[in-house]
Amino acid sequence: MMDDYNLPFWIYLAVVTVFVGGAMKKVLASHLSAGPTLVAWLGATVLVERLWAFCLPAMLLLVLLALMAFVYSRSRTGPPPSLPAQGKAVFITGCDTGFGNAAAKHLDSLGFDVFATVLNLTGDGARELQRRCSSRLTLLQVDITQPQQVQQALLDTKAKLGLQGLWGLVNNAGVCANLGDAELTLMSNFRSCMEVNFFGTVSVTKTFLPLVRQARGRIVTISSPAGDQPFPCLAAYGASKAALNLFTNTLRHELDPWGVQVSTILPSSYKTAPSSNHTYWEQQHKQLLQSLPPALLEDYGEDYVTETKTLFQSFAEHANPDFSPVVDSIVQALLSPQPQARYYAGPGLSLTYFIHSYFPFSISDRYLKRMFLKKTLMPRALRKQSGLEVDLGLDNRNNNEEKLQQL
Known part of the structure; x- marks a missing residue:
C-alpha cells in the first residue's frame, strides 16, 4: 500500500x-x-x-x-530605492552602548542631524560619539523614565530644529532585568522592565509625536521576539516587550492617516551591555539569592538558580557582536519609501517565527527551550518527588563510606 x-x-x-x-x-x-x-x-x-x-x-x-x-x-539585485538623509533629523534613545550607539554613529555618517540621548554625558559611550561623529550630532542626557528629562529633551530638540519637524524617532532604550523563572523573578524586575521598555518608550513617543507628525516622518522601535514568543526565563522582559509591540502596532494604524510610518525591529541575540559583562550576572545572581523567600529557594534549589545564571552567561558570551543587521534595518525603516511594518534583524528568526506560527505548542515550546536555555536540572522539589534527590543522596553517602574505608 x-x-x-x-x-x-x-x-x-x-x-x-x-x-x-x-x-x-x-x-x-x-x-x-x-x-x-x-x-x-x-x-x-x-x-x-x-x-x-x-x-x-x-x-x-x-x-x-x-x-x-x-x-x-x-x-531585486539593485540597491533598494532610498530617500536622502541630508536635512533630516532623527532622535535616538539609549545611545550609551549597543544598538543606539552604533546607529547614532552610522546615521551621522549618512548625513542625518542626530539627537542622541545617553544616561551619562561623561561616560565612554558619550565620549566616543563626540569623538567620532560630526558637529551635527547633539548629545542629550535623558533617563526616559523621568518625564522632566524627556520634556527638557523636547525643548532642547525644538530649539535646534527651529521650524523643521523631526523625521525619525528611534526608540532604542531598554533593559532586560531577568534571571530566572517567573516565580523566581523579583517584582522589582517586572516593574523595572515595564518602566523602561514600555512606559518610558510610550512617554518619549507621545512627547515627540507632534514633531514627527509635522514632518510626516517615521517611528522606529527596537523590540524583541520575546514579546511575541514565550522564551523561558524571560517573563518580565517579554511581558514588557509584548506590551510595547501592541502599542507600536496600534500606532501604525492610527498614524497612517497622518502620513507617519511606524516600524518595529526584532533583533536576534546580540552582545549588548550589560549582558556581556560577567560581573553583571554575578551581581544579579547574588541579589536574587538574597531576596528570595527561604521556602521558595528551598523548593527550587540554589543549584537550579545557579545553573540558570550560568546558562544566561554562556548565551550572552556566544551572542553576535556585529550590530550591522540591526543598524541596517533602522536605516531601511527611516529611508525606504515604503518601510516594512516589521524587520527581522539577525539569523534564525524566520525559522523561529515559522515554528511558533504553524507548529503545535508542544513542538514550538520545546524548540525555544533547546535554542535558548538548555536546562538540565529540575527544581529541587520536583527532584524529591521523582526520587532523584534521594538517589543522589544515597550515592553521595555510599561514595563517602567507600572513601572512609579506603582511609
Missing part, C-alpha cells in the same frame, strides 16, 4: 499538514468563532489539492516555485 505513494506526494502532504495545522492552532488559540476561518482554510486546501491533482505534478510545482523565487531575487 505504501508503494502507491511516491516522494512528491509525501512532500505535498507535509506542506498541507503544516499550513492546515498552523491554521487550526491559531483558531484554537484565538478563542473566537472558528467557523469562517475554518471554512476559508478548508476551501483553500481543497483548491490546492485540485490544482495539484489536475494541473501541477509535485515536482513541477517545486521547480516552478524555485524559478519564481530566482526571478524575483534577480529583479
Whole structure:
C-alpha cells in the first residue's frame, strides 16, 4: 500500500499538514468563532489539492516555485530605492552602548542631524560619539523614565530644529532585568522592565509625536521576539516587550492617516551591555539569592538558580557582536519609501517565527527551550518527588563510606 505513494506526494502532504495545522492552532488559540476561518482554510486546501491533482505534478510545482523565487531575487539585485538623509533629523534613545550607539554613529555618517540621548554625558559611550561623529550630532542626557528629562529633551530638540519637524524617532532604550523563572523573578524586575521598555518608550513617543507628525516622518522601535514568543526565563522582559509591540502596532494604524510610518525591529541575540559583562550576572545572581523567600529557594534549589545564571552567561558570551543587521534595518525603516511594518534583524528568526506560527505548542515550546536555555536540572522539589534527590543522596553517602574505608 505504501508503494502507491511516491516522494512528491509525501512532500505535498507535509506542506498541507503544516499550513492546515498552523491554521487550526491559531483558531484554537484565538478563542473566537472558528467557523469562517475554518471554512476559508478548508476551501483553500481543497483548491490546492485540485490544482495539484489536475494541473501541477509535485515536482513541477517545486521547480516552478524555485524559478519564481530566482526571478524575483534577480529583479531585486539593485540597491533598494532610498530617500536622502541630508536635512533630516532623527532622535535616538539609549545611545550609551549597543544598538543606539552604533546607529547614532552610522546615521551621522549618512548625513542625518542626530539627537542622541545617553544616561551619562561623561561616560565612554558619550565620549566616543563626540569623538567620532560630526558637529551635527547633539548629545542629550535623558533617563526616559523621568518625564522632566524627556520634556527638557523636547525643548532642547525644538530649539535646534527651529521650524523643521523631526523625521525619525528611534526608540532604542531598554533593559532586560531577568534571571530566572517567573516565580523566581523579583517584582522589582517586572516593574523595572515595564518602566523602561514600555512606559518610558510610550512617554518619549507621545512627547515627540507632534514633531514627527509635522514632518510626516517615521517611528522606529527596537523590540524583541520575546514579546511575541514565550522564551523561558524571560517573563518580565517579554511581558514588557509584548506590551510595547501592541502599542507600536496600534500606532501604525492610527498614524497612517497622518502620513507617519511606524516600524518595529526584532533583533536576534546580540552582545549588548550589560549582558556581556560577567560581573553583571554575578551581581544579579547574588541579589536574587538574597531576596528570595527561604521556602521558595528551598523548593527550587540554589543549584537550579545557579545553573540558570550560568546558562544566561554562556548565551550572552556566544551572542553576535556585529550590530550591522540591526543598524541596517533602522536605516531601511527611516529611508525606504515604503518601510516594512516589521524587520527581522539577525539569523534564525524566520525559522523561529515559522515554528511558533504553524507548529503545535508542544513542538514550538520545546524548540525555544533547546535554542535558548538548555536546562538540565529540575527544581529541587520536583527532584524529591521523582526520587532523584534521594538517589543522589544515597550515592553521595555510599561514595563517602567507600572513601572512609579506603582511609
